[in-house]
Amino acid sequence: MASIVDLIRPKAAFDPETIAVLSAALEQAWDRLLESGSECTRPAYARAMREVVARRIIEMAQRGIRDQKELADGAVRFLAANYRYERKCQQGLSGTAVAPAALPETTNADNGEGLPAP
Numbered sequence: 001m002a003s004i005v006d007l008i009r010p011k012a013a014f015d016p017e018t019i020a021v022l023s024a025a026l027e028q029a030w031d032r033l034l035e036s037g038s039e040c041t042r043p044a045y046a047r048a049m050r051e052v053v054a055r056r057i058i059e060m061a062q063r064g065i066r067d068q069k070e071l072a073d074g075a076v077r078f079l080a081a082n083y084r085y086e087r088k089c090q091q092g093l094s095g096t097a098v099a100p101a102a103l104p105e106t107t108n109a110d111n112g113e114g115l116p117a118p
Helices: 004-008 016-036 043-062 068-082
Strands: none
Touching (some): 016 043, 016 068, 043 068
16 A cells, blocks of 8 residues: 555655645545545555545645645545545344444534645
8 A cells, every 4th residue: 555655755845744644634634535435445446545535635735734634634625526435335133224324523614725736
């Protein structure tokens, strides 16, 4: 699995403190996706989707965002807007469909404006 450090070496030079913030933001975003039951975290998709999240965090940092929560929120919102992220409906014991699990809500009003899709 690619680490966030491996992904930023060729394109940007961040100081050690910033790298620590980026790594923490990646872990925070990924933990939120895991907790939500996102289909993106399934073993078949996890490696690629974790890289997508990491690259998005790096892009945001290259544009000057250094707040860990803002980076994590932005990466989760990006995934929600651009990738299939819900669990498929499953049949409950009673035979009725169980609603899919959505990504957690973010409180930040920023919708990633000015950040182009990769």
